[in-house]
Amino acid sequence: MLQRFSVPAYRSRQLSEALYRGWAESLDEVTTLPKELRERLAEAGYAVGLPRIVETFTSVDGTERYLIAAADGQTVETVWMPEGDEGENGDGSEAAAYFDATICVSSQIGCAVNCQFCLTAKLGIIRDLTAGEIAGQVVAVLKRHMVQIGRDRINLVFMGMGEPFLNYDAFMDAVRLLVEEVGIPESRMTVSTSGIVPGIERFAAEPVRPKLAISLNASNNQVREQIMPINRKWDIERLLRAVQQVPLRAREKLTFEYVLLGGVNDQIQHADEVGALLRRVNRPLKVNLIVWNPGPGIRYDMPQPHQVIEFQNRLKLNGVPAYIRRPRGRDIYAACGQLKRTGG
Numbered sequence: 001m002l003q004r005f006s007v008p009a010y011r012s013r014q015l016s017e018a019l020y021r022g023w024a025e026s027l028d029e030v031t032t033l034p035k036e037l038r039e040r041l042a043e044a045g046y047a048v049g050l051p052r053i054v055e056t057f058t059s060v061d062g063t064e065r066y067l068i069a070a071a072d073g074q075t076v077e078t079v080w081m082p083e084g085d086e087g088e089n090g091d092g093s094e095a096a097a098y099f100d101a102t103i104c105v106s107s108q109i110g111c112a113v114n115c116q117f118c119l120t121a122k123l124g125i126i127r128d129l130t131a132g133e134i135a136g137q138v139v140a141v142l143k144r145h146m147v148q149i150g151r152d153r154i155n156l157v158f159m160g161m162g163e164p165f166l167n168y169d170a171f172m173d174a175v176r177l178l179v180e181e182v183g184i185p186e187s188r189m190t191v192s193t194s195g196i197v198p199g200i201e202r203f204a205a206e207p208v209r210p211k212l213a214i215s216l217n218a219s220n221n222q223v224r225e226q227i228m229p230i231n232r233k234w235d236i237e238r239l240l241r242a243v244q245q246v247p248l249r250a251r252e253k254l255t256f257e258y259v260l261l262g263g264v265n266d267q268i269q270h271a272d273e274v275g276a277l278l279r280r281v282n283r284p285l286k287v288n289l290i291v292w293n294p295g296p297g298i299r300y301d302m303p304q305p306h307q308v309i310e311f312q313n314r315l316k317l318n319g320v321p322a323y324i325r326r327p328r329g330r331d332i333y334a335a336c337g338q339l340k341r342t343g344g
């Protein structure tokens with residue numbers, strides 16, 4: 001925006017530095033710009049600001065869920081997950097002097113995909129977020145915790161509300177902003193998709209991109225169609241073919257998420273089917289098993305704890321590395337699939 005004011009290019013850099021790394025909330029705080037230029041900007045109607053956290057819910061496990069205000073009065077949900085115990089010595093000494101945390105970022109308000117087990121789906125799609133609103137969630141949370149990029153280790157997961165690949169351009173613009181202006185490396189970012197094939201194909205060609213996670217959630221088309229209607233548009237075979245086109249970087253692995261729904265997709269034969277599917281993919285990969293998080297009005301059951309372990313072991317027996325994801329912030333409705341702008 002500064003080109004119109006006939007000032008040298010480094011002034012633009014100073015402005016983005018103040019915004020994205022200095023967390024400036026008004027033009028007055030951008031003290032690297034001369035006062036006279038700030039006044040001219042204000043007179044021309046320009047303003048700078050950060051999205052505001054209007055509500056915070058804190059879980060017993062340290063997870064925080066935020067409602068962040070958008071300009072039109074809507075709220076966006078964002079989750080902060082400190083990695084937890086590793087930093088604490090348990091000997092009365094202070095916690096680690098740096099953060100190791102993951103921020104879960106939303107890409108849309110609501111979601112159009114309509115997965116049957118997901119609370120966000122109940123909202124329908126309200127609207128897309130802009131690139132500024134997507135990146136702004138991260139900047140607001142970094143400011144709240146006074147995070148120092150470089151010292152602290154921050155991971156981003158685009159796994160909040162919405163389907164990132166149905167808001168592709170804004171999502172990728174936000175990624176570039178976060179890499180270039182905020183300074184978070186794309187190797188510390190993961191985007192999860194329900195399987196939007198054209199999005200995956202575009203993503204495969206991106207020079208700068210996060211790691212990819214695919215919500216597989218079922219071992220065959222029959223079950224997947226039932227729980228994820230999107231499977232009628234792009235079935236498992238189309239999905240896996242698209243995924244195979246994504247060029248992986250050194251040591252990069254694809255992640256397949258698998259939400260375990262009691263009695264629906266959590267049986268031993270399902271694990272064997274997943275094993276067979278993923279062997280055919282023939283790329284470095286892992287499976288993250290997620291125990292389904294309940295929500296009001298959703299008629300599924302949680303899997304039995306022993307079945308979760310058996311499923312994991314069976315995948316491993318099939319040669320597929322499998323991890324059980326610890327649910328975070330279930331008590332404050334911050335866990336996977338629970339984001340729905342609920343008050344409590």
Ligand code: SAH
Pocket residue numbers: 117118119158159160161162163164192193194195214215217257258259290291292293294295336337338
């Ligand atoms: N829309 C994207 C990203 C957000 S959802 C996607 O679907 O991939 C992030 C993950 O949470 C997905 O793997 C999804 O399958 C999972 N999920 C949704 N609802 C859930 C619930 N109630 N319990 C556990 N996981 C859930």
Ligand code: SF4
Pocket residue numbers: 111112113114115118119120121160161162163194337
């Ligand atoms: Fe949308 Fe993901 Fe929820 Fe499916 S699981 S409805 S794609 S947010």
